[in-house]
Amino acid sequence: MLKKERQAYILHQVNLHNKVLSSSLSSEINVSEDTIRRDLQELAEEGKIIKVHGGALSHSFSQVHFPADVVYSQNQKKIIAEKAISLISNGMFILTSGGTTILEMARMLPPQLKATFISGSIGAILEYMHHPNIEVILIGDKISKSSKITVGAEAIAKIKQIRADICFLGTNAIDIQHGITDNDWEVVQLKKAMIESSQKIVCLAIAEKINTFQPIQIGGLDKIDILITELPPEDPLLKPYADAGITVL
């Protein structure tokens, strides 16, 4: 088993179960605990997991601990959310994934807006529920504790029954070559279904996610209609995407 492969597996396990033990990983993959420890350390340095004595935890596990950095990217997300909201009008059926950017958008929805929001993300649903004029449809199925969304065949089947006007995807990684990618298999399946069920696909991504990629592909750039970042549309970083036929906001 290759190092990269191993780390991808570890990351997946962490995101799935919220925690991993060095000892159990070691026996699962058949490498020494030393190697596991080194992998965990690398992943921790990249900020993908939180290393603790005995194993590692997923980032979402200890939500509380996101200091100064959070406020900074909060503002970025507000800019993105504003642009996204400008695409919504009354009466629309809107499909959304989860993720902090989507949550920010949900919070900023204008109170007069009348629309139907469909999502499997618990966090997003909670936000939508606060709004007076929004109909909320919850996609049900097994809940993934790490990503706090519903996942599974039922959820996907349900999404496939829908014909939404527009779909907002919180984007974990996007680049020219691989399109949009993610690191959780089940989340990927869900997003794929969402793309199939929507007339227009909007990707919300903060700039640091641009030109990065993750192990699993959701879809190529050709699936995307609109890309929203906190940068001005004419930023050179975004030029390749505009050239690929995507509307950049």
Place this chain on the structure above:
Amino acid sequence: MLKKERQAYILHQVNLHNKVLSSSLSSEINVSEDTIRRDLQELAEEGKIIKVHGGALSHSFSQVHFPADVVYSQNQKKIIAEKAISLISNGMFILTSGGTTILEMARMLPPQLKATFISGSIGAILEYMHHPNIEVILIGDKISKSSKITVGAEAIAKIKQIRADICFLGTNAIDIQHGITDNDWEVVQLKKAMIESSQKIVCLAIAEKINTFQPIQIGGLDKIDILITELPPEDPLLKPYADAGITVL
């Protein structure tokens, strides 16, 4: 259980109940009181809780003054929750409605418990998600903002596909003549479906709901297997229900 994990659990408990006892935490998590004390100390040093003799308090507690009757009915619900939890064992499929009593039960589930919980109540789902060993299945459909649960034909159809071991119903009103009743049409439909899909039906009701009724019937007393209140089972108020063949706890 990892140290960080344990501390996260403790913190969650503190924020939930506003206080924790070292002794009860120790037996819940199965570590020595010494370890708990050291955890509390660390959390206190980080300013996340207030350590006191015998346990710890939440920060918010020191400020807010709870009206006595809130605490009182909180305690009633805790008694009910405890009795209800005694009916649950590992591996069970458990269907639950919403309501504050159910929420209290969800909060008090022992961390070692491995079971599958199925619900359409957003609040309950959020609680279940915090527990390390519980599988959570979310019933999806349109969300009723007033009751904060999913309602509708899809939700009912989904429930009908389930064969649960036990079903816990938060009860709004119960009396000898009308059985269990409620005042929300859609909630009633859902609870009816839940009753049909479960082997054993448990009603959780605080004493003040006993011998009251609401406009819409969910089901007669014959549908109920177990009735749980905060009163001792031999309380005369409950005698008619025991006579009707219901196990009263």
Place this chain on the structure above:
DNA sequence: CGGCTTTCTGCGTTTTTGTGCAGTAATTTA
């Protein structure tokens, strides 16, 4: 192709960390 470097992995040893226990001091409660 052969030699060189670099990277990766596993092993043994030393440190550090986490946990429980016993005895004692401090505190609550009656």
Place this chain on the structure above:
DNA sequence: TAAATTACTGCACAAAAACGCAGAAAGCCG
């Protein structure tokens, strides 16, 4: 003030981490 809880201290033991090292594998290059 006495009895009972709870807190603290030092210690012992186990588990995990860190460190240095050596062999294996992969990549590079003339």
